[in-house]
Amino acid sequence: MTRKNWGLLGHTWAVDLLRSQVQKENIEHSYLLTGAPGIGRTTLALRFTQVLNCENPPQPGEACLTCSNCIQIENKQFSDLLIVQSENEGAPLKIESIREAIHWLTLAPYQGKYRVAVFRRFHEANDQSKNALLKTLEEPSRRALLFLVADTPDQLLSTITSRCEILRLRTPTVEDLQEYLQHNGSDLEEAELLAHISAGRPGYAISLKNSPDFLKQRETWLNDLVKLLPANRVKRFAYAEKLSKTRPPRKKGREMEEEDENEGMLELTNIPRQVLEIWGSFWRDVMIAASGSKVSLVNIDKTRTIQALGRQLGFSQAKKIVMDIEQSIERMDRFVNIRLLLEVLFLKLPVVPGLGK
Secondary structure (H helix, E strand, C coil): CCHHHCCCCCCHHHHHHHHHHHHCCCCCCEEEEECCCCCCHHHHHHHHHHHHHCCCCCCCCCCCCCCHHHHHHHCCCCCCEEEECCCCCCCCECHHHHHHHHHHHHCCCCCCCCEEEEECCHHHECHHHHHHCHHHHHCCCCCEEEEEEECCHHHCCHHHHCCCEEEECCCCCHHHHHHHHHHCCCCHHHHHHHHHHCCCCHHHHHHHHCCHHHHHHHHHHHHHHHHHCCCCHHHHHHHHHHHHHCCCCCCCCHHHHCCCCCCCCCCCCCHHHHHHHHHHHHHHHHHHHHHCCCCCCCCHHHHHHHHHHHHHHHHHHHHHHHHHHHHHHHHHCCCCCHHHHHHHHHHHCCCCCCCCC
16 A cells, blocks of 8 residues: 555565565565465566666655556566466466476566566466476576466475575454455445455456456346246256356457457456356355355445345355365366256256345
């Protein structure tokens, strides 16, 4: 929220560590940033890139945020910054992308002091792609810096993690995020809802704020779930068929030109997967409600329905549904027949009369 913390919510210890390394001129050349998606892993990498390449740093370890380099880095249009990621979430990170990045990192900086490559969702790379990066991690160019972004260190090979400085980022509290959102223009109701839906993840909360259409679609998908619970097999199979055939809207014309400008917005991409992820958060809330825990719910706009289901189904059944959904999401990336996968899952959902009326 302030320049003191590089404009980030939380992660003060990580900012202090990186700032200290700059001040002591003792920076590492390979960092692994881990934590939940949307908590600011890539943003931290970009802030550090600004600090290293700022044209007018107010003091060592800080960036002015107003010079040409800082602005271009903020907009991801800096010639010495490369963002590497898979085409879609859940898709493998191709080895060709890794090899191109390795070659790019061997070149001298064109505009700034360092060339910085940020490998987002690096856990999605297969072992061949990960191994391709090993030599670069062992012998980086003097003016090259690598950021690997993953959910947990356990998702990567030990040969990778041992060559990186690991920064384990933690999710801010929902209360802190709510305050942050109010400070940045949201009213109390919006800030409370976004902070809970995002489970305290600032990046995800801001993306939701910028994506009113996605929020409306989330509401529709949750309502569909509630209507599906009392439904018979025929209606459940019909919804599985409809969902399996749903495709994201195609971009054309001006929409494609504005794609970079709308990067902070959530888009409908792998719709069946996105539906199950939202449903999974709903059933985790039901599990929490059934347990009697005081942990805050994520989907606070559905509190009454969640509490009612918690009372009716109990903790064990809610937990089983969560596990079934998580297993279906895991299988979705390699399962050819999505419709069949959804039909099997929907048959496992309990029949709950009285809902969806």
